[in-house]
Amino acid sequence: MSSITSRRRPGRPSKAEAGDTKAALLDAALRLFAQNGYAGTSIRAIAREVGLSESVLYAHFDSKQAIYDAAMALAGPQAATVALDDAPEDPAAFVGSFAARVLAAWDTPQSRQVMSLVSRDGLIHDDALNEGIEDALARLAEVFAGWQSAGRIRTDLGGPDDLAYALLAPIAHARMLWLHGTATEEQRERARARITAHAALFATALSP
The missing domain is CATH 1.10.357 (Tetracycline Repressor; domain 2)
Structure with missing residues (x-):
């Protein structure tokens, strides 16, 4: 019996990897928000905290407000x-x-x-x-x-x-x-x- 193995395209993160990245960004944002306040934390700082580019962050969150909303929904x-x-x-x-x-x-x-x-x-x-x-x-x-x-x-x-x-x-x-x-x-x-x-x-x- 033959089987078909699904393959994702090279360079495209799996859902699990995407979920891990989003969770890491949210964790980083919460740490920085708690330390520096919402206004004192930039998108760039959040991305750098986890070693990612701003473009990767924007693939998961539309804005800093979206990150804050996600934090409130979670905690x-x-x-x-x-x-x-x-x-x-x-x-x-x-x-x-x-x-x-x-x-x-x-x-x-x-x-x-x-x-x-x-x-x-x-x-x-x-x-x-x-x-x-x-x-x-x-x-x-x-x-x-x-x-x-x-x-x-x-x-x-x-x-x-x-x-x-x-x-x-x-x-x-x-x-x-x-x-x-x-x-x-x-x-x-x-x-x-x-x-x-x-x-x-x-x-x-x-x-x-």
Whole structure:
């Protein structure tokens, strides 16, 4: 039985190679953004950081803004939305799982660099950041609304929007204080302890 072996054209990178290059460029950009700020980092500097030409960078990203948007999508507040996927249905288990998954996503080198960039450049009110936060809060509120309607959690602590904010805000606060690019292991451990304790207390308070 004959077989056909597909060959890519000489000089044309494979999808895996292209993906590796894009990831390397994003890593380099995050490091430089965290160190020098968004305005203080040039396209040329990002390309040079990984030993590539600017033309190669533009093959993966249309602009510096596109790199920033990719960084926010990878390590911004969207992690809180992703943490809702395939989450446990039990309220207490859900809260613990949500907090743990958000913590894991925000305690990576890239995520901590994003936090440093946001703090350094005063991007707390950036549209991309705020849209991600609002989306996460809205998704969380839907979960709490369903549980309240079914009588699975208390209704005297506030409405679904209140509960969503009450769960996420302390986690985001711990991130801002202790999960930045230059955070020490002691600071990161403090964030882990605070977030875990908050989730446990919140889950207990929800029980009807």
